[in-house]
Amino acid sequence: MNIIDIINKKRKYESLTDEEIKYVIDGYLNDEIKDYQMSSLLMAIVLNDMNNDEIYSLTKYMADSGEKLDLSPLGNNVVDKHSTGGVGDKTTLIIAPIVASCGVKVAKMSGRALGHTGGTIDKLEAIPGFTVNLTQADFIKQVNDIYVAITSQTENVALADKKIYALRDVTGTVESIPLIASSIMSKKIALGAKKLVLDVKVGKGALIKDLTAARRLSRLMIDIGKENNIEVVCMLTNMDIPLGNNIGNALEVAEAIEILRDHKEGQLRTLCIELASHMVSLGLNISYEEAMTKVLTNLSNGMAYDKFLELVKYQHGEIDKLPQARSKYEIKSMTEGYLADIDAYKLGLLSMSLGAGRKNKEDAIDYSAGIVIGKNIGDRVNVGDVLMTLHTQKEVTNIDSSIFKISDEKVSEEKLIYEIIK
Amino acid sequence: MNIIDIINKKRKYESLTDEEIKYVIDGYLNDEIKDYQMSSLLMAIVLNDMNNDEIYSLTKYMADSGEKLDLSPLGNNVVDKHSTGGVGDKTTLIIAPIVASCGVKVAKMSGRALGHTGGTIDKLEAIPGFTVNLTQADFIKQVNDIYVAITSQTENVALADKKIYALRDVTGTVESIPLIASSIMSKKIALGAKKLVLDVKVGKGALIKDLTAARRLSRLMIDIGKENNIEVVCMLTNMDIPLGNNIGNALEVAEAIEILRDHKEGQLRTLCIELASHMVSLGLNISYEEAMTKVLTNLSNGMAYDKFLELVKYQHGEIDKLPQARSKYEIKSMTEGYLADIDAYKLGLLSMSLGAGRKNKEDAIDYSAGIVIGKNIGDRVNVGDVLMTLHTQKEVTNIDSSIFKISDEKVSEEKLIYEIIK
Numbered sequence: 001m002n003i004i005d006i007i008n009k010k011r012k013y014e015s016l017t018d019e020e021i022k023y024v025i026d027g028y029l030n031d032e033i034k035d036y037q038m039s040s041l042l043m044a045i046v047l048n049d050m051n052n053d054e055i056y057s058l059t060k061y062m063a064d065s066g067e068k069l070d071l072s073p074l075g076n077n078v079v080d081k082h083s084t085g086g087v088g089d090k091t092t093l094i095i096a097p098i099v100a101s102c103g104v105k106v107a108k109m110s111g112r113a114l115g116h117t118g119g120t121i122d123k124l125e126a127i128p129g130f131t132v133n134l135t136q137a138d139f140i141k142q143v144n145d146i147y148v149a150i151t152s153q154t155e156n157v158a159l160a161d162k163k164i165y166a167l168r169d170v171t172g173t174v175e176s177i178p179l180i181a182s183s184i185m186s187k188k189i190a191l192g193a194k195k196l197v198l199d200v201k202v203g204k205g206a207l208i209k210d211l212t213a214a215r216r217l218s219r220l221m222i223d224i225g226k227e228n229n230i231e232v233v234c235m236l237t238n239m240d241i242p243l244g245n246n247i248g249n250a251l252e253v254a255e256a257i258e259i260l261r262d263h264k265e266g267q268l269r270t271l272c273i274e275l276a277s278h279m280v281s282l283g284l285n286i287s288y289e290e291a292m293t294k295v296l297t298n299l300s301n302g303m304a305y306d307k308f309l310e311l312v313k314y315q316h317g318e319i320d321k322l323p324q325a326r327s328k329y330e331i332k333s334m335t336e337g338y339l340a341d342i343d344a345y346k347l348g349l350l351s352m353s354l355g356a357g358r359k360n361k362e363d364a365i366d367y368s369a370g371i372v373i374g375k376n377i378g379d380r381v382n383v384g385d386v387l388m389t390l391h392t393q394k395e396v397t398n399i400d401s402s403i404f405k406i407s408d409e410k411v412s413e414e415k416l417i418y419e420i421i422k
Numbered sequence: 423m424n425i426i427d428i429i430n431k432k433r434k435y436e437s438l439t440d441e442e443i444k445y446v447i448d449g450y451l452n453d454e455i456k457d458y459q460m461s462s463l464l465m466a467i468v469l470n471d472m473n474n475d476e477i478y479s480l481t482k483y484m485a486d487s488g489e490k491l492d493l494s495p496l497g498n499n500v501v502d503k504h505s506t507g508g509v510g511d512k513t514t515l516i517i518a519p520i521v522a523s524c525g526v527k528v529a530k531m532s533g534r535a536l537g538h539t540g541g542t543i544d545k546l547e548a549i550p551g552f553t554v555n556l557t558q559a560d561f562i563k564q565v566n567d568i569y570v571a572i573t574s575q576t577e578n579v580a581l582a583d584k585k586i587y588a589l590r591d592v593t594g595t596v597e598s599i600p601l602i603a604s605s606i607m608s609k610k611i612a613l614g615a616k617k618l619v620l621d622v623k624v625g626k627g628a629l630i631k632d633l634t635a636a637r638r639l640s641r642l643m644i645d646i647g648k649e650n651n652i653e654v655v656c657m658l659t660n661m662d663i664p665l666g667n668n669i670g671n672a673l674e675v676a677e678a679i680e681i682l683r684d685h686k687e688g689q690l691r692t693l694c695i696e697l698a699s700h701m702v703s704l705g706l707n708i709s710y711e712e713a714m715t716k717v718l719t720n721l722s723n724g725m726a727y728d729k730f731l732e733l734v735k736y737q738h739g740e741i742d743k744l745p746q747a748r749s750k751y752e753i754k755s756m757t758e759g760y761l762a763d764i765d766a767y768k769l770g771l772l773s774m775s776l777g778a779g780r781k782n783k784e785d786a787i788d789y790s791a792g793i794v795i796g797k798n799i800g801d802r803v804n805v806g807d808v809l810m811t812l813h814t815q816k817e818v819t820n821i822d823s824s825i826f827k828i829s830d831e832k833v834s835e836e837k838l839i840y841e842i843i844k
Binding site: 004006007008009011034035036037038039041042044046047167170171172173175221274 | 429461463465469470535
């Protein structure tokens with residue numbers, strides 16, 4: 001077997017065998033297959049596709065290429081959740097305690113942020129004292145004790161996926177449904193998931209641009225799940241709607257608390273309730289409607305918020321010491337009309353420049369920094385109304401005025417959740 | 423501009439601009455663009471193709487990426503010839519003196535061999551004393567003096583093409599008409615060609631498998647030629663027919679002499695006459711028929727052979743000292759029938775194992791080693807007839823009996839030359 005023959009097969013639209021895919025993954029991990037050969041093969045896969053058998057093999061060998069977690073001591077009602085990229089992972093902060101309060105175990109491993117996207121771990125670290133580096137034993141014990149734990153992801157899971165993902169990022173081979181599906185699922189398999197709700201983001205700003213692609217990706221992840229005894233439910237959601245009003249670590253924790261205390265309406269709450277209900281339905285093996293009743297009950301009776309406080313306390317966080325920015329700047333509208341669009345990408349960049357994110361891995365984060373958006377899409381905007389409040393320790397100059405699009409006519413509300421596939 | 427955006431454009435079937443292609447070639451040559459990015463882009467080009475404007479730009483920047491030769495001091499009747507890969511470059515040995523004897527200048531830069539394919543330079547070095555490293559000044563002077571010179575190719579021509587070609591070889595991105603066309607033509611442009619006859623090999627053993635692909639490649643090289651003021655004529659020829667009977671350096675020189683002395687018929691002679699006639703037609707601006715008359719005349723009156731002797735003498739070769747192998751082994755047929763096929767690839771490997779070729783760049787060549795084939799396709803073969811004679815200093819063992827295919831029925835003769843495109 002040699003890599004050039006394998007590349008040539010894929011180039012000619014032929015399928016690769018299980019042995020060939022194993023050879024590629026093993027060879028790439030131990031550097032016998034070079035980056036320039038892997039990237040050529042990846043581009044051939046991007047353009048000539050893979051069939052399901054090829055994708056199952058790819059996922060399997062990537063999942064096997066690092067440490068594997070065994071969550072079986074936690075029993076059968078453990079549920080995981082994943083979102084396919086995009087700004088704002090704050091849903092995890094809200095959903096994990098809701099779901100745990102309903103009697104479903106949430107053993108969550110999360111990542112850190114780089115660039116304008118936020119990471120759950122960074123948000124939790126905005127809470128003074130909060131420990132994010134749990135040992136595997138402590139992690140399992142905590143989930144058994146209080147049904148929820150959130151820890152930073154081990155570096156040694158699905159090592160081939162990690163190496164391939166880094167290569168895809170610099171070789172224009174990111175946008176491929178087989179490669180996206182196998183990357184997500186290989187990690188979930190390695191992390192021991194058995195029940196999984198996937199939030200598949202669709203939109204012009206997302207990796208997945210349209211519903212056709214989103215449906216194929218969803219079906220594929222469900223099929224990979226079946227091959228690996230993982231129950232998968234996919235929610236196809238609108239990426240182009242900004243979720244919630246707060247951006248920045250401590251500010252997002254504060255917003256999560258508002259929702260957990262049932263003090264805030266809106267699309268972030270709606271999405272969290274739907275995601276949580278699917279997780280509870282999977283975890284307890286009950287209908288979606290029953291699950292949603294539990295979720296809504298625990299939001300209104302305070303049990304979800306109590307679970308959040310319990311989680312924070314168990315991981316040594318002091319929620320009453322959430323940091324606040326020294327200075328706040330209000331950015332006011334100079335025109336009138338209706339808020340038609342908010343550019344989430346530019347907002348992310350602005351938030352980063354205020355100190356809320358890191359450009360490089362080594363950068364320190366100002367946990368108090370961020371943005372609070374004053375209006376929602378469709379709201380009436382008058383001259384002088386506050387569009388956003390900037391929280392920062394830095395000097396604020398040169399705010400990009402194109403972040404908010406204000407139009408004369410009220411735009412019709414966009415759909416938040418397109419469909420559920422299971 | 424950045425390489426990832428450029429790769430993504432090509433991935434999405436968009437065309438690259440002249441500036442983008444310049445950026446790629448410059449960046450790759452100075453290592454700003456990495457091998458793994460270039461190979462990803464190359465695979466995207468292989469699968470998503472390039473339009474003519476893209477190919478012109480690619481060819482131009484590759485041609486400009488190294489030394490350039492100026493042949494204008496030689497005037498307007500200089501003609502070059504190139505063959506698209508394959509075993510047996512011995513046509514150059516025969517054609518160059520024929521064409522020169524007709525009053526057309528042949529300033530030929532040739533390469534060395536690696537593996538089972540032969541290089542013109544190695545064959546000439548089989549002639550004791552023959553100098554293949556001419557300075558540029560001596561090269562030009564010799565062509566002016568006797569109308570023909572053959573020297574080894576400078577290492578510094580079309581450096582981007584050289585780097586890209588080496589990468590394509592190990593990344594399954596060889597088979598692409600735009601990449602093949604731009605690679606050949608960039609070198610020819612850099613070497614100063616103005617009139618060019620291209621022998622496009624077609625067949626299952628060739629880079630170009632069918633006539634459709636061969637026609638596109640030919641049209642493309644003609645179009646690239648037009649863009650660069652080079653007159654190009656393409657001959658589409660059958661790759662699957664073995665040309666001539668001798669393989670091995672001194673043996674091929676001997677066979678070239680046989681044809682130049684008009685002592686040998688057959689398809690090698692036919693091909694050489696056709697190629698030479700097209701070159702003479704281009705060089706003297708006369709009709710193909712007139713050119714062929716000159717070629718045939720100079721073969722029969724000895725002028726072509728005299729030109730060969732003049733060339734050898736000018737480059738200090740001693741043709742009467744051509745080396746001969748110490749031992750010869752006759753391989754005889756054990757069956758009877760008609761010779762139906764000869765496996766040129768296996769013959770090449772056998773010849774190499776006898777000492778005629780090098781596996782690695784550093785290996786020494788035994789110039790006397792090689793093979794003389796005793797039968798032509800279609801010949802009657804009886805038990806005990808000599809199929810081939812091996813010339814070597816080595817022990818001969820384990821001859822692959824599948825080199826010759828002998829069948830009960832006489833096969834119909836295959837076409838040698840498919841068509842001419844200009």
